[in-house]
Amino acid sequence: TRGLQADAGKKVQVYDKKSDQSDFTGIDDGQKTRTINLELKEDKKKGYFGKLDAGAGTDGFYQNQGMLNSFRAKRQFSAFGIASNTDKAGLGWQDSDKFGSGNGTTEITEDGDFISSRTSDDFSGWDGRYTGEGLPTTLTGGTHYANKWKEGKHHLTANYRFGRQGVDAEGNTDIQYSLPNDSIRVTEMRKNQTSTSDRHGADLMYEWKIDSATTLKITTEGGYKTSDTRSDYSTDNYFTIKDAPSALLNNTRVVTGKGSGTFLNADLLFRHKFAKKGRTLSVDAKENYNENTTDGDFFSVLQDAVAGTPNLVTKQLKQNYTSSLAFSGRATYTEPLSKKVFTEVSYGRTGNNSLARNR
Numbered sequence: 001t002r003g004l005q006a007d008a009g010k011k012v013q014v015y016d017k018k019s020d021q022s023d024f025t026g027i028d029d030g031q032k033t034r035t036i037n038l039e040l041k042e043d044k045k046k047g048y049f050g051k052l053d054a055g056a057g058t059d060g061f062y063q064n065q066g067m068l069n070s071f072r073a074k075r076q077f078s079a080f081g082i083a084s085n086t087d088k089a090g091l092g093w094q095d096s097d098k099f100g101s102g103n104g105t106t107e108i109t110e111d112g113d114f115i116s117s118r119t120s121d122d123f124s125g126w127d128g129r130y131t132g133e134g135l136p137t138t139l140t141g142g143t144h145y146a147n148k149w150k151e152g153k154h155h156l157t158a159n160y161r162f163g164r165q166g167v168d169a170e171g172n173t174d175i176q177y178s179l180p181n182d183s184i185r186v187t188e189m190r191k192n193q194t195s196t197s198d199r200h201g202a203d204l205m206y207e208w209k210i211d212s213a214t215t216l217k218i219t220t221e222g223g224y225k226t227s228d229t230r231s232d233y234s235t236d237n238y239f240t241i242k243d244a245p246s247a248l249l250n251n252t253r254v255v256t257g258k259g260s261g262t263f264l265n266a267d268l269l270f271r272h273k274f275a276k277k278g279r280t281l282s283v284d285a286k287e288n289y290n291e292n293t294t295d296g297d298f299f300s301v302l303q304d305a306v307a308g309t310p311n312l313v314t315k316q317l318k319q320n321y322t323s324s325l326a327f328s329g330r331a332t333y334t335e336p337l338s339k340k341v342f343t344e345v346s347y348g349r350t351g352n353n354s355l356a357r358n359r
Contacts, residue, residue, distance in 0.1 A: 005044065005047075007041070007044070008040055008041060008044035009038060009039070009040060009041070009044075010040055010041045011037075011038075011039040012036070012037070012038055012039070013036070013037040013038075013039070014034070014035070014036055014037075015034075015035055015037070016032035016033065016034060016035070017033045017034075017035035018031070018032060019031040019032070019033075045071065045072070045073055046071065046072040046073065047070070047071065047072075048068070048070045049069050050066070050067055050068040050069060051065070051066070052065070052066050052067075053065040053066075060085070061085055061086060062084060062085060062086075063084040063085075063086045064082070064083045065080070065081070065082045065084075065088070066081050067079070067080040067081075068080075074147060074148040074149075074152075075146070075147040075148075076144070076145070076146045077143075077144070077145050078143065078144040078145075079141070079142070079143045079144075080141060081140070081141035082138060082139070082140045082141065083138070083139050084136075084137075084138050085135060085136065085137045085138070087136065088138065133169050133171070134167045134169025134170075134193065135167065135168050135169070136165055136166070136167045137165065137166045137167075138163070138164070138165045139163070139164045139165075140161070140162060140164065141161070141162055142159065142160060142162065143159070143160050144157075144158070144159050145157065145158045145159075146158075152209065153208065154207070154208055154209075155205075155206070155207040155208075156204075156205070156206050156207075157204070157205045158202075158203070158204045158205075159201075159202065159203050159204075160200075160201070160202045161199070161200070161201045161202075162198075162199065162200055162201075163197075163198070163199040164196070164197070164198050164199075165197050166194075166195065166196040166197075167193070167194070167195045167196075168193070168194055169191070169192075169193040169194075170190075170191065170192055170193075171189075171190070171191040171193075172188075172190050172191075173187075173188075173189040174186070174187070174188050174189075175187045175189075181241065182241075183239070183240065183241045184239075184240045185237065185238065185239055185240075186236075186237070186238040186240075187235065187236070187237050187238075188236045188238075189233070189235045190233070190234045190235075191231065191233050192231070193229070193230070193231040193232070194229070194230050195227065195228065195229040195230075196227070196228050196229075197225065197226065197227040197228075198225065198226050199223065199224075199225040200223055200224045200225070201221070201222070201223035202222055202223070203219075203220065203221035203222075204218075204219070204220050204221075205217070205218070205219045205220075206218045213272055213273040213274070214270075214271070214272045214273075215271050216268075216269070216270050216271075217267075217268075217269040217270075217271075218266075218267070218268050218269075219266070219267040219269075220264075220265065220266040220267070221263075221264075221265050222262075222264040222265070223261075223262070224260070224262050225260065225261045225262075226258075226259065226260045226261075227257070227258065227259045227260075228257075228258050229255075229256065229257045229258075230254070230255070230256045230257075231253075231254070231255045231256075232252075232254055233251075233252065233253040233254075233255070234250070234252050234253075235250070235251045235252075235253075236248060236249070236250050237249045237250075237251075248304070249302065249303070249304060250302075250303055250304075251300065251301070251302045252300070252301050253298070253299065253300045253301075254297075254298075254299045254300075255296065255297070255298050255299075256296060256297045257294060257295065257297075258294070258295050258296075259293060259294040259295070260292070260293050261290075261291065261292045262289075262290070262291045262292075263288075263289060263290045263291075264287075264288075264289045265286070265287065266286070266287045267284070267285070267287075268284070268285045268286075269282065269283070269285075270282065270283045270284075271283075276336070277336065278334060278335070278336030278342055279334065279335055279336065280332075280333070281331070281332070282331070282332045283329070283330070283331045283332075284329065284330045284331075284332075285327075285328070285329045286326075286327070286328045286329070287325075287326070287327055288324070288325070288326045289323075289324070289325050290322075290323065290324050291322070291323040291324075292320075292321070292322050293321050294318075294319070294320045294321075295317075295318070295319050296317070296318040297315075297318075298316040298317075298318065299314070299315055299316075300312075300313070300314040300315075301313050301314075317359070318359070319357070319359040320356075320357070320358050320359075321355070321356070321357040321358075322354070322355065322356045322357075323354065323355045324352065324354040324355075325352075325353045325354075326351065326353070327350070327351045328348065328349065328351070329348065329349055329350075330346055330348035330349075331346065331347050331348075332344060332345070332346040333345045333346070
């Protein structure tokens with residue numbers, strides 16, 4: 001709303017929106033979503049607005065963000081991009097509202113007004129926060145499109161997002177222990193870590209009002225992400241017993257890991273209202289697919305630093321693979337028994353196949 005002219009808004013409504021099934025049947029199922037309905041004046045339902053932030057500081061730090069929105073009647077297009085090496089990893093809540101995506105939950109009403117519902121994102125990292133350690137370098141962007149045509153019979157929303165983040169982290173920890181008999185133990189630990197990750201996410205919603213009593217709605221979302229991490233550790237332990245010379249043990253470790261993940265969800269919803277008020281039929285079919293793979297190597301050397309000979313060498317290979325594929329379907333029929341009493345009959349079936357391999 002900050003990107004709109006002050007006189008563009010006609011009415012703002014914040015309410016708990018009922019589920020699609022409740023709106024369809026008129027029977028409250030208790031499922032609600034906090035929703036903002038922004039109604040614009042007729043002569044203001046067109047235009048452009050954008051935002052550009054650019055900043056730079058000492059030690060090579062920078063934080064840049066750009067966003068462009070355009071809308072005309074029932075069509076909306078948005079795009080954004082972020083490049084930074086600070087803790088800004090994505091859009092915040094306010095900017096996400098301006099962008100208007102959110103997994104296809106932005107809705108355009110018959111009058112061309114925008115309704116935005118708050119949902120979560122399965123691919124974390126789009127929420128504008130960075131909570132890890134180290135120095136991140138972020139490059140992310142996305143596009144959003146929404147439109148209605150043929151007198152609102154066809155409604156389409158689509159989103160795409162990309163994110164790339166690299167993190168370099170260094171750490172040093174020094175600990176001294178005072179032991180009995182005037183003994184001292186000193187542990188010096190050093191860590192260097194480098195990680196990179198890429199994420200792609202897309203979603204689409206298409207709704208077709210076949211006639212005044214029948215609608216078909218298709219929703220799908222999918223994503224792919226990869227990660228690559230390498231961590232180098234070096235630990236020195238000094239032992240001093242009274243005035244005796246120090247004994248030194250050194251441990252070096254290298255831990256590497258590569259991972260990838262894919263998910264694809266689809267939902268098909270068919271709804272029909274019969275001539276008798278309150279008599280409805282809806283059929284809902286869902287598919288959920290998720291796959292994750294990780295490959296890691298662990299290499300460790302423990303040695304006497306004075307003699308220079310290794311005492312213990314460890315090599316490990318860790319591989320994990322998980323996948324799941326689920327299908328579910330449900331048919332629901334409602335029948336009015338009176339003006340205030342309804343009966344609802346539904347039948348559902350679910351199949352779930354999962355696989356896990358660890359090595």
